[in-house]
Amino acid sequence: MEAKGPRLAIIGLDGVPYELIRDLAAKGVMPMVDELFQEGKLDKMASSVPAVSSVAWSSIITGENPGTHGIFGFTDVAAGSYRLTFPNFAQLKAPPFWEESLFGRSAILNVPSTYPARPMNGVHIAGFVAPDLTKAVYPPSLVDQLRAWEYEVDVDASSAHQSLELFLRKLNQTLDARTRAFLGLVERPWDTFMAVYTGTDRLLHFLWPAVTDPRHRLHEAALDYFRRVDHSIGRLVERLPEEAPLVMLSDHGFEALEIQVNINRFLLQEGFLRWRRERPRSLNDLAEGSVAFALDPARIYLHRKGRYPRGTVGEDQAEKLVDQLAAALAELRVEGREAVARVYRRQEIYHGPQVDRAPDLVAIPAPGIEFKAGLEADSLAEPAAPFTGKHRGDNAFLYVRPPEGHEQPPQARSVQDVQPLLVWLKNSLCQSRRRNDE
Amino acid sequence: MSKDHNAQKTCWNCPALELRGHVDFRACGQSMRKFMTEGQAMAECKRRPELGLFDPASLTFEECPEWEEGPYGYQLRDMRVLILGIDGYLGWTLALWLGSLGFRVAGVDNFNRRRWVAEEGSHSVVPIAPMEERLRAAKEVLGIEISFREFDILDNEKLRQFIQEFQPEAIVHYAECPSAPYSMVDFQHAAYVQHNNVIGTLGLLFAMRDLAPEASLIKLGTMGEYGTPLTGRPIFEGIFPADAVLQWDGREWSLGGELTPRDPVSFYHVSKVQDTFNVYESCKYWWLRSYDVMQGVIYGVHTEQVAADPRLRTRFDVDEWFGTVINRFVAQAVVGIPLTIYGSGGQTRGFLALRDAMQCMTRLILSPPEPGQYDVVNQISGVYRVRELAETVARIAADEFGLEVEIQRLENPRVEADEHPYEVVYEKLPQQLGFEPQVTLEEEVYQMLKLLIQPSIRSRIEAIRQVILPKTRWSGLHKEMDVIERYKVRPRRVVGLGAEGGGEDDPER
Numbered sequence: 001m002e003a004k005g006p007r008l009a010i011i012g013l014d015g016v017p018y019e020l021i022r023d024l025a026a027k028g029v030m031p032m033v034d035e036l037f038q039e040g041k042l043d044k045m046a047s048s049v050p051a052v053s054s055v056a057w058s059s060i061i062t063g064e065n066p067g068t069h070g071i072f073g074f075t076d077v078a079a080g081s082y083r084l085t086f087p088n089f090a091q092l093k094a095p096p097f098w099e100e101s102l103f104g105r106s107a108i109l110n111v112p113s114t115y116p117a118r119p120m121n122g123v124h125i126a127g128f129v130a131p132d133l134t135k136a137v138y139p140p141s142l143v144d145q146l147r148a149w150e151y152e153v154d155v156d157a158s159s160a161h162q163s164l165e166l167f168l169r170k171l172n173q174t175l176d177a178r179t180r181a182f183l184g185l186v187e188r189p190w191d192t193f194m195a196v197y198t199g200t201d202r203l204l205h206f207l208w209p210a211v212t213d214p215r216h217r218l219h220e221a222a223l224d225y226f227r228r229v230d231h232s233i234g235r236l237v238e239r240l241p242e243e244a245p246l247v248m249l250s251d252h253g254f255e256a257l258e259i260q261v262n263i264n265r266f267l268l269q270e271g272f273l274r275w276r277r278e279r280p281r282s283l284n285d286l287a288e289g290s291v292a293f294a295l296d297p298a299r300i301y302l303h304r305k306g307r308y309p310r311g312t313v314g315e316d317q318a319e320k321l322v323d324q325l326a327a328a329l330a331e332l333r334v335e336g337r338e339a340v341a342r343v344y345r346r347q348e349i350y351h352g353p354q355v356d357r358a359p360d361l362v363a364i365p366a367p368g369i370e371f372k373a374g375l376e377a378d379s380l381a382e383p384a385a386p387f388t389g390k391h392r393g394d395n396a397f398l399y400v401r402p403p404e405g406h407e408q409p410p411q412a413r414s415v416q417d418v419q420p421l422l423v424w425l426k427n428s429l430c431q432s433r434r435r436n437d438e
Numbered sequence: 439m440s441k442d443h444n445a446q447k448t449c450w451n452c453p454a455l456e457l458r459g460h461v462d463f464r465a466c467g468q469s470m471r472k473f474m475t476e477g478q479a480m481a482e483c484k485r486r487p488e489l490g491l492f493d494p495a496s497l498t499f500e501e502c503p504e505w506e507e508g509p510y511g512y513q514l515r516d517m518r519v520l521i522l523g524i525d526g527y528l529g530w531t532l533a534l535w536l537g538s539l540g541f542r543v544a545g546v547d548n549f550n551r552r553r554w555v556a557e558e559g560s561h562s563v564v565p566i567a568p569m570e571e572r573l574r575a576a577k578e579v580l581g582i583e584i585s586f587r588e589f590d591i592l593d594n595e596k597l598r599q600f601i602q603e604f605q606p607e608a609i610v611h612y613a614e615c616p617s618a619p620y621s622m623v624d625f626q627h628a629a630y631v632q633h634n635n636v637i638g639t640l641g642l643l644f645a646m647r648d649l650a651p652e653a654s655l656i657k658l659g660t661m662g663e664y665g666t667p668l669t670g671r672p673i674f675e676g677i678f679p680a681d682a683v684l685q686w687d688g689r690e691w692s693l694g695g696e697l698t699p700r701d702p703v704s705f706y707h708v709s710k711v712q713d714t715f716n717v718y719e720s721c722k723y724w725w726l727r728s729y730d731v732m733q734g735v736i737y738g739v740h741t742e743q744v745a746a747d748p749r750l751r752t753r754f755d756v757d758e759w760f761g762t763v764i765n766r767f768v769a770q771a772v773v774g775i776p777l778t779i780y781g782s783g784g785q786t787r788g789f790l791a792l793r794d795a796m797q798c799m800t801r802l803i804l805s806p807p808e809p810g811q812y813d814v815v816n817q818i819s820g821v822y823r824v825r826e827l828a829e830t831v832a833r834i835a836a837d838e839f840g841l842e843v844e845i846q847r848l849e850n851p852r853v854e855a856d857e858h859p860y861e862v863v864y865e866k867l868p869q870q871l872g873f874e875p876q877v878t879l880e881e882e883v884y885q886m887l888k889l890l891i892q893p894s895i896r897s898r899i900e901a902i903r904q905v906i907l908p909k910t911r912w913s914g915l916h917k918e919m920d921v922i923e924r925y926k927v928r929p930r931r932v933v934g935l936g937a938e939g940g941g942e943d944d945p946e947r
Contacts, residue, residue, distance in 0.1 A: 084493035131458035282496035
């Protein structure tokens with residue numbers, strides 16, 4: 001059955017920075033993408049705060065900020081406990097765009113943070129983090145077909161800890177299987193098609209210098225991966241209706257990683273954090289005297305009375321403590337350099353019904369520095385190997401090829417402007433169809 | 439008794455844990471192979487699916503409503519325990535013990551132990567009921583429903599089916615042939631014991647890998663795996679402590695975490711050592727979890743449950759193959775056979791009363807190791823010389839029951855040191871798992887004598903008196919042991935165990 005109505009396609013490239021895709025296109029590594037760029041407009045776009053995939057993609061698909069959609073990071077703490085949870089699609093408090101009738105029948109493929117899949121009008125394959133393929137897919141009948149395509153939600157990143165060559169081979173295998181699935185599913189009826197390539201993010205975490213430095217021994221191998229992605233995009237775009245508007249985007253950017261800074265270690269050293277045992281196993285080991293703790297990457301929460309079992313910070317102390325934490329963070333230096341580019345307070349960045357669950361502070365690292373919130377770190381700063389690339393919040397990209405005969409839509413400045421853009425595109429398509437019908 | 443030993447254990451230790459993989463949040467939530475030491479573990483709970491995905495280290499037994507306070511620590515509600523070898527001396531006792539604590543118990547047996555004992559022309563001197571009757575009585579008298587299957591665990595297909603069906607959360611493995619002399623009879627017996635024990639356990643490990651990887655395995659080893667190192671170095675709990683050091687040639691290495699040397703003392707003990715390595719490797723390869731229980735020699739006949747009805751009694755063997763030393767002494771005392779000790783009788787061993795063994799097993803079941811963790815406990819409550827044990831039994835028999843008891847030293851049929859140093863480390867059960875012995879040697883010997891002296895049981899001992907003395911020599915020589923010396927113990931009231939009470943002033947206590 002052929003789907004009816006105007007069709008819209010969205011292609012995601014997880015973690016690909018604006019400058020990188022621009023240059024790879026211009027230098028002929030990604031010729032198909034370059035061709036597309038001639039037909040539309042490429043812009044820089046801001047990611048979410050913090051700039052991590054689960055938050056950014058949740059904003060992209062809902063058009064909301066975390067204060068409304070409720071996803072503040074890969075981890076969260078269950079209310080009234082110290083149970084560390086991994087919020088996913090089931091905890092998303094705002095509807096994704098494809099649940100609106102405007103978008104018709106959809107194919108939503110490999111969008112991060114949409115696990116577990118739930119019934120919808122169309123097909124859905126959740127992206128990472130998706131521990132069980134059978135729960136990642138709707139309709140469930142698709143699972144066998146995906147297995148036949150040797151589809152994997154995510155590359156096995158543990159191989160990168162053994163050998164970067166092995167990791168690249170696995171990335172290629174995962175990409176090939178993903179391409180088989182994308183091409184197989186794009187042939188089925190849809191009104192809205194969204195497919196995300198996530199291997200790009202995985203590669204940049206481990207191979208950033210290989211991509212950017214022509215003298216790196218794996219430079220060509222890393223570029224080959226982008227050539228494969230380009231080829232895959234080309235085959236996908238061939239199968240899209242020519243008149244369909246196309247959106248291509250990333251959720252955050254990237255840059256070189258030099259030093260990892262452990263924020264909980266910092267809080268410990270500064271006296272904001274105390275553990276009940278020498279080597280904490282979980283947040284359950286927070287001592288009563290602790291006033292703050294961090295979740296990845298640098299979301300700092302006050303240890304509030306009433307919210308956590310041993311929390312002691314009252315409302316009356318909160319503001320002063322936030323000031324003290326912000327001041328201490330501003331002073332944080334590692335290896336002789338400033339570590340913090342900016343500190344956001346909750347009310348500056350979050351709004352909406354979930355805001356009470358938001359971190360009190362979010363620290364944005366200076367270039368080259370990555371913040372982590374592990375519990376066991378013995379030192380404030382440590383080498384990040386084998387990781388060589390890190391997320392950056394200000395250089396995601398957005399490309400729009402508007403429907404034929406239409407002007408460029410209003411610019412999306414940040415990830416939460418994407419969903420309104422998609423609505424705008426769908427609406428303008430509907431309007432022109434109505435005009436044609438008249 | 440301590441209940442707190444497992445309060446701070448987390449979902450890592452809980453068999454309801456379903457590990458969903460490791461995720462590296464240093465790199466944007468990248469998935470790792472299913473089990474990694476790096477990255478953040480993600481789990482779901484089989485019992486509480488509403489929790490979604492969470493960090494298994496962040497929820498303790500104390501906080502989880504599925505774990506409720508019980509007499510031996512936090513207890514997983516309706517915890518499913520599969521006992522392999524449920525018809526045996528320990529298996530049956532444990533089934534009733536756990537059942538009365540509210541565990542859901544299933545068991546497997548092929549009644550081999552009954553056959554092995556019959557092979558020698560012996561029988562359990564305390565009469566035991568057939569399994570059907572045992573199960574019925576358990577239900578009638580104690581209200582315990584036990585799910586039982588008869589098969590040989592070497593039949594891997596049947597074992598898999600039952601594991602699949604019952605979904606055990608802990609597996610207690612008693613289903614081995616536990617006799618050193620039996621394994622030394624001839625080649626056929628040695629091969630049989632090793633095949634039965636080693637291959638049975640290996641099949642269980644593969645079945646657990648495929649069907650019950652989260653269940654904890656409580657595997658019966660034996661203190662005899664270690665032997666008796668003549669240097670007098672301590673016998674650690676299976677694994678060298680962190681500060682153990684090897685010095686050689688002016689250099690030094692840490693031994694911390696390595697398995698300690700094993701020096702088994704019969705082909706049966708060799709089978710247990712092979713099991714140890716198979717279990718250890720399975721934990722390493724497949725993230726199974728296990729306690730290897732280096733159990734001392736068990737003695738005794740009494741728990742509240744087995745004493746509740748004659749049909750619930752557990753077996754009590756005193757023959758040369760399956761009778762353990764104290765049990766055999768008591769039987770000998772009752773029928774007037776001199777208590778037989780081998781060589782000088784200076785052999786020193788770790789011992790544990792039946793009831794205390796049950797407490798230990800319960801604590802181990804309630805405190806599962808973490809996935810991938812192979813742990814060892816030395817399960818004993820005291821260390822005694824065999825000669826002293828004989829003297830203790832002789833004195834109680836004389837003082838409390840007026841029995842004339844002699845002790846005789848025989849040629850030692852085994853290859854072992856009669857006199858040796860023996861320093862056993864047994865700290866984990868009392869210090870980490872809250873074990874407090876409840877039974878003294880003297881009290882249990884008294885209880886045993888009281889039961890065995892009953893005419894009906896005494897006559898059952900009389901009926902097998904020809905198989906009590908040792909005949910199986912490690913050398914293979916077929917010849918009765920010569921008597922070296924026979925003597926009487928000077929009567930002395932060591933304890934007051936009867937109605938009179940007293941005994942508090944005894945200097946040896």
